[in-house]
Each structure stands twice: as C-alpha cells, then as structure tokens.
C-alpha cells in the first residue's frame with residue numbers, strides 16, 4: 390500500500406519525514422485543491438460562494454464520518470487549543486469542582502484548565518505512566534470531579550489511552566469526558582459514540598495531513614448547551630445570511646461555536662486531506678502507520694546504543710516512537726539527522742519519530758541507516 394500512495398507525497402523524494410506528530414507534509418491532492426482555490430479567487434472572487442458553503446458543509450460531514458458523529462455535532466474552529474478553551478470557559482464551574490488530567494499533557498490540554506484555578510477549580514494531574522493509566526485517572530476522581538480531559542495519545546512518547554474504558558467510567562459517574570484527539574485523528578480510527586466522548590478537539594496539521602489553523606470541535610448534542618457562548622457573531626445562527634430578524638438565537642447545532650466568516654482556505658485543504666483518508670479507509674491507514682512505527686521500533690531496539698522510551702505494551706503503543714541514543718546527546722543526533730534529510734523532533738527525553746501510512750520500508754531503511762551511521766561515527 391505504501392508504494393501506491395507514496396507518489397501522492399512528493400516529500401518522499403526529498404526527505405525521510407518522520408515528524409507527522411508535529412506538522413505533516415501535504416499530499417499533492419491537498420496542494421492541488423489549494424492551488425485551484427487560489428486561482429478561482431483570483432479569477433472569479435467569491436462568485437460561486439454557494440459551492441464554497443457546500444464544501445464547508447461537506448468538510449464538517451467528513452469530520453463527522455471520521456468520528457462516527459453527525460455533521461451537526463461538528464464546529465470548524467482554529468485549533469485544538471481553541472476547542473478546549475471553549476469547553477473550559479463555557480462550563481458553569483463552581484468553586485470546589487475539580488478536573489482530572491494526565492500530568493504529561495501538551496500545554497494545550499492543561500493551560501485552559503489551569504486558568505480555572507483562579508475561580509476555585511482544582512486541577513488534579515495524575516501520573517499515567519503506570520501499568521493501568523485509566524485506573525489511575527479513575528482513582529483521582531471523586532464526587533466533585535466535573536471533567537476528565539486527556540490526550541488520546543501522548544505527544545511525547547505515544548502512550549495510547551483506552552478511551553472507551555475512560556468514557557464508560559465518566560458517563561457512569563456523571564463526569565464530562567473531553568479528548569484532545571490531535572495525536573490520534575488520521576492515525577487511528579476514533580469513534581466518539583463508542584468512546585462516550587462529550588467534547589473533542591483536534592487541529593488538522595498532524596496525522597490528518599491538512600493545514601494548520603483548521604480544527605474539528607465535536608460536542609455531544611446532549612451536553613452542548615451546557616457550554617455558555619463567549620463569542621458572538623452572525624455565522625452562529627441557522628440561515629446566517631438572513632440579516633434581518635427579530636430573534637437572534639444561536640443554532641442548536643455545533644454551528645453555535647462559529648461566530649464569523651470561516652477559514653475557507655483551511656477548509657479547502659482539510660476537505661481534500663480528509664477525502665484522501667476516508668477514501669483509503671482509517672483501518673488501512675492505521676494498520677500501515679502502526680506497522681511502520683513497529684518496524685522502526687524493532688530495528689532501533691536491536692541496537693545496544695539505543696534505548697526505546699515510552700510504552701512497552703503493544704496495546705499502549707501508537708505510530709509515535711521515542712528513543713534515546715546512548716553516548717550521544719539527543720539534540721546532536723536530531724540536528725545531524727536533519728542535515729541528513731531525516732526529519733524528527735526532540736520531545737520528552739529523546740528523539741521522536743512519527744511515520745505515516747504512505748511511507749515505504751525502503752524509505753524507513755534510509756532513515757535507519759542514517760541513524761546507525763551517525764551513532765557508529767560517534768562511537769568510533
């Protein structure tokens with residue numbers, strides 16, 4: 390499968406790009422859609438705005454298809470942080486409430502909650518690098534827990550949580566369940582119904598292969614109106630182009646979180662990216678992405694001068710692999726790899742590799758050969 394899709398990713402000819410957990414290279418289908426939109430804007434302006442709005446709706450629907458939700462449950466926001474902030478600033482907190490989060494979250498998934506401490510809300514952060522992370526999170530909850538907020542997959546070491554288990558616990562105990570899904574959407578399937586998720590937020594620029602600045606924000610209809618609206622604008626109404634009306638009532642759908650003109654350019658790009666993933670199918674994408682990560686992990690683990698960081702149990706692993714070279718600083722190796730056109734990231738205590746589904750074993754071997762060469766050189 391990687392052979393047939395590699396041609397859609399011109400970056401494979403130049404780079405061994407192992408950094409989809411940061412920002413992904415675009416498939417050519419995305420850049421073609423953006424170029425066509427630029428040309429359309431240049432030649433015809435917004436003459437065909439109805440078609441743009443139809444695509445905007447279809448983009449929501451594609452997100453909904455990916456999540457097993459309804460298009461009405463999807464708002465298109467700017468980024469993951471914005472969606473999580475809408476939840477944090479929208480819920481009616483009482484002093485003494487608490488929020489439970491893992492202690493290793495990316496700042497997007499603790500800063501919005503930490504801001505609530507000035508209103509008397511307690512933030513409980515919990516070590517999830519234990520045998521049973523879900524149990525640890527559950528044990529941190531009590532009768533004043535209003536919300537559990539987790540990343541589906543941890544950004545630094547790829548630890549994957551069992552979302553259905555957490556969602557079931559939260560629903561049973563009347564606790565809201567909020568998921569930062571940016572490190573899972575586009576890598577692995579995610580079903581908001583099966584996971585009993587109340588709120589979910591994820592930008593498009595990582596595994597989803599889209600641009601920065603366009604994010605999906607899912608809200609379960611039954612809890613949507615618990616979120617007070619802190620932004621107001623004409624686009625959050627049903628029939629937004631009806632400019633004269635007596636009653637300005639925000640839509641009951643997730644459109645209520647979209648106050649003004651949309652990021653049409655981001656929508657064009659994301660729509661194309663989602664189209665590709667849905668056409669291939671997320672189970673195929675996941676199998677290939679996990680397979681590539683497993684290949685990197687096993688090849689690196691075979692070396693004495695490399696320590697694999699992150700989860701050991703197969704069901705906890707994802708397409709993120711983190712390793713520490715022995716005898717060489719991670720920063721030096723990361724920089725030398727970049728020079729050698731192998732793109733990784735420095736995260737946690739090591740180097741993070743994040744391959745995607747379309748990359749071939751030959752391409753991964755090129756990256757592995759560079760790592761081996763640099764380590765051999767350092768030890769000689």
Ligand SMILES: Cc1ncc(COP(=O)(O)O)c(C=O)c1O
Nearest residue numbers: 468469470495497540544571592
């Ligand atoms: C877990 C996680 N959440 C959020 C983000 C980014 O958030 P935003 O879309 O607000 O830039 C990242 C980026 O690295 C991330 O790894």
